[in-house]
Amino acid sequence: MDAYTVPTRYWHQLNDGRVQCDVCPRACKLHAGQRGLCFVRAREDDGIVLSTYGRSSGFCVDPVEKKPLNHFLPGSSIFSFGTAGCNLACRFCQNWDISKSKQIDTLADAASPEGIAEAARDLGCRSVAFTYNDPVIFMEYAMDVADACHDLGLRAVAVTAGYICPEPRAEFFGHLDAANVDLKGFTEDFYRHTCGAELGAVLETLQYLRHETDVWFELTTLLIPGLNDSDAELDAMTSWVVEQLGPDVPMHFTAFHPDFKLLDRPPTPPETLTGARRIALANGVRHVYTGNVHDPAGQSTFCPGCGTRVIERDWYELGAYDLDDSGRCRACGTQTPGVFDGPAGGWGPVRRPVVLGRVGEGER
Numbered sequence: 001m002d003a004y005t006v007p008t009r010y011w012h013q014l015n016d017g018r019v020q021c022d023v024c025p026r027a028c029k030l031h032a033g034q035r036g037l038c039f040v041r042a043r044e045d046d047g048i049v050l051s052t053y054g055r056s057s058g059f060c061v062d063p064v065e066k067k068p069l070n071h072f073l074p075g076s077s078i079f080s081f082g083t084a085g086c087n088l089a090c091r092f093c094q095n096w097d098i099s100k101s102k103q104i105d106t107l108a109d110a111a112s113p114e115g116i117a118e119a120a121r122d123l124g125c126r127s128v129a130f131t132y133n134d135p136v137i138f139m140e141y142a143m144d145v146a147d148a149c150h151d152l153g154l155r156a157v158a159v160t161a162g163y164i165c166p167e168p169r170a171e172f173f174g175h176l177d178a179a180n181v182d183l184k185g186f187t188e189d190f191y192r193h194t195c196g197a198e199l200g201a202v203l204e205t206l207q208y209l210r211h212e213t214d215v216w217f218e219l220t221t222l223l224i225p226g227l228n229d230s231d232a233e234l235d236a237m238t239s240w241v242v243e244q245l246g247p248d249v250p251m252h253f254t255a256f257h258p259d260f261k262l263l264d265r266p267p268t269p270p271e272t273l274t275g276a277r278r279i280a281l282a283n284g285v286r287h288v289y290t291g292n293v294h295d296p297a298g299q300s301t302f303c304p305g306c307g308t309r310v311i312e313r314d315w316y317e318l319g320a321y322d323l324d325d326s327g328r329c330r331a332c333g334t335q336t337p338g339v340f341d342g343p344a345g346g347w348g349p350v351r352r353p354v355v356l357g358r359v360g361e362g363e364r
């Protein structure tokens with residue numbers, strides 16, 4: 001084992017000599033020397049190891065709205081990083097250079113959990129995000145980073161597809177404060193053929209988060225013309241969200257641009273996003289947002305009590321802000337659901353790459 005390889009505990013031996021990984025429902029069954037579909041978990045001796053502990057594909061300070069999270073410390077900056085690999089196989093992946101990487105070169109930056117938390121604090125971030133690729137596959141590293149963040153008073157956020165088995169799910173989310181979960185579509189056919197995953201397992205994760213944890217979470221659906229954007233599918237999806245998760249889980253409908261293996265589809269027309277928002281609102285979802293377009297009406301937050309626009313937002317930029325420090329409407333006092341702690345941050349729309357070793361040498 002090298003310095004970046006650690007043992008894991010969610011696996012079991014099969015009678016035929018293979019070892020099965022039990023982290024995600026893909027259940028890779030590995031012979032000696034093989035790696036799982038995610039590429040970063042691999043068989044070593046009679047167990048499964050994580051081979052990317054403490055290595056990152058790069059660091060950025062982002063607006064929290066870019067995760068996207070619109071009800072979690074609005075306006076604050078979030079220290080963001082990912083590793084390599086992914087446990088899904090989305091043909092439309094927008095981060096495929098990272099998620100499909102099998103090159104250790106992608107993991108150029110070494111970073112201890114404590115080093116990441118200290119850099120985030122020194123850069124004025126209120127939280128750290130595991131993003132760019134799915135943290136489920138590097139959960140041991142992500143959980144240690146989350147613990148180091150908590151030691152310094154920072155919060156930890158996962159951007160994930162939620163494709164994870166029940167036992168590791170409980171451990172993983174037990175370390176987190178917030179998540180943005182991709183709900184990639186609402187048919188098993190789409191999940192199976194376009195993402196290489198199962199819708200049912202993702203819906204279980206959403207119900208688990210809503211009913212058995214205090215993790216704040218929001219949902220994101222990338223709408224791809226002709227694949228997952230029909231009115232019927234959006235009606236079924238948003239009805240399910242309200243019935244099973246309640247009306248207060250925010251939904252984000254974001255615009256697709258042709259990428260990776262899905263180059264034959266056009267970009268999402270803005271009208272598709274506003275149409276999806278209309279369907280969700282009609283079905284009772286209280287906070288629905290459009291993304292990857294300029295649409296101040298579809299990106300602002302409105303008080304669920306009196307309808308006042310309480311957070312003006314255009315893409316990642318906040319304007320007028322009419323919530324008190326705990327998230328209550330200044331006009332009527334109604335609480336906006338989410339995590340609010342003080343005034344809105346002033347980070348703005350900037351995305352700022354960070355070289356970890358240089359934090360403290362003019363990076364602040």
Ligand code: SF4
Nearest residue numbers: 021024027028036038
């Ligand atoms: S986490 Fe990786 S190795 Fe484990 S089952 Fe999922 S894809 Fe396979």
